[in-house]
Amino acid sequence: MPASPRTARAINDRLALRFLQEEGPLTAGQLKERTGLSRPTVADLVERLTASGLVAVVGEAGAQRRGPNAKLYGIVADRAHLAALDVRTEGVRLVVADLLGTVLAEASAPVAEGEETGAAVERAVALLERTAKEVGAGPLHTVGVGAPGLIDPATGELRDSSGLPEWHRRLIAALQERLPARVLVENETNLAALAEQRDGATRDRDTFVLLWLGLGIGAAVVLDGRLRRGASGGTGEVGFLPVPGTGGVPSAVNCDGGFHSLAGSAAILELAAGHGLVGPGEPVARAAEVVRAAVASGADRFLDVLADRVVLGAAAVVAVLDPGCVVLAGEVGRAGGDVLAERVAARLAVMSPLATEVRAGELGGGAVLRGALLMAREAAQEVVFAP
Incomplete structure (x- = not known):
């Protein structure tokens, strides 16, 4: 059954908007070439999108020919404003962006261990409100949040976890209460995988596993272009993976004794101290710096032992999923x-026996924030670009 005229117009509008988003401002002639639509159809959709406020004339093509130059049409980026937050145990980082995902401002705030929950939440929300106001963003349309822990696949909410600070869960609720925006939450490692697939190490892959090596350990699974979350949202909780060499096994509430005990930041610093690369008592946040220095100085023995540890987690996910590609991401993976x-x-x-390519992540710790912004941008555009 052929599409109705209204449906056909909506499809054509979405197609044109996609090209304008991906390639930037285009002339009507260029839109005709990209979309394959007729000249009258393109003229009609340009007029329709301009009248709706989604598209505006942003310049001229400057073609070297007689007569007036062709008008350049671009998406009105300030039609909606977005925000993205990367919520970590030690603090929060955020960006405010326009509808196209162009970052307008960045900010961060540390949260001290033991800080009162209400104060931490209030400071984080106020930071976002202040940052948006400073760039004239007005009411935010969509906010994407990346956080450690399990995201309930049914409700989209951050599930309670004894391993996470209480302010994490309270922050999500406060954002939803204080802001007129739609607030979306996703596991941080899943967002890192989204960012690496769009802008990083796996742009050419639709099936891969991202192994996050940072303060904690996690994995994200992308199969046939789809992010897999599992029945309870726990796909990729490889920190709990039982592996040899830890002297114990993890429990339902503690990943000590699991893969985390071999490849988490604290374990890496302990390994580095054993090889004389750092002194005792170094903060775990320095693990990436230590690995980077080891690579630069050619500390082969340390790097060999670290690889012996990391491969245990990689081999386990490869044996089960056969992804063909494993990305070592996070701050340590990039280092x-x-x-x-x-x-x-x-x-x-x-x-x-399964052929598997291993790649280094390209985005490091910034992948979570980038992924949160991509999530917010896609969700906002689904609404704003709707017919």
Whole structure:
């Protein structure tokens, strides 16, 4: 059954908006070439989108020909404003952006261990409100939040976890109460995978596993272009994965004894101290710096042992999922770069019969914030670009 005229117009409008988003301002002639639509159809949709306030003339093409230059049409980026937050145990980072995802402002605030929950929540929400106001963003349309922990696949809410600060859950509720915006929450590692697929190491892959190596340990699973969350939202909780060499096994409420105990930041610093690379008592946030320095100085023995540990988690997910590609992401994964990735790949080839490429993540710790912004942008555009 052919589409109705209204449906056809909506499809054509979405197609034109997608090209304007991906390529920037275009002339009517360029839209005709990209979309394959007729000249009258393109003229009609340009007029319709301009009248709706979604598209405006932003300049001229400057073609070297007689007569007036062709008008350039672009999406009205300030039609809606977005925000993205990366919520960590030690604080929060955020950006405010326009409808196209162009970052207008960035801000961050630390949260001290033991800080009163209400004060931490209030400071984070106030920081977002102030940052948006400073760039004239007005009421935010959509806010994307990346947080550690399980996201309930049915409700989209951050589930209670004894391992996370109370202010995390309270912050989500406060954002929903204080802001007129739609607030979306996703696991931080899942958002990192989204960012690496769009802008980073897996732009050419639709099936891969991202192994997050940072303060904590996690994984994100993308199969056939779809992010897999699992029945309870717990796909990728590899910190709890039982592995040899930890002297114990994890429990339902504590990942000590699991893969986290081998490859988390605290374990990496302990390993580095054993190789004389750092002194005792270094803050775990320095793990990425230590790995980066080890790569630069050629600390092969340390890097070999680290690869021996990381491959245990990589081999487990490869044996179950056969993704063909594993990305070592997060601050530590990026710090190790190709040097660590190549070591892990060599060990994985010995341990597994499944051919698997190992890549270093390109976005590091910034992947979570980037993924949260991508999530917010897509959700906002679904609403704003709706017929």
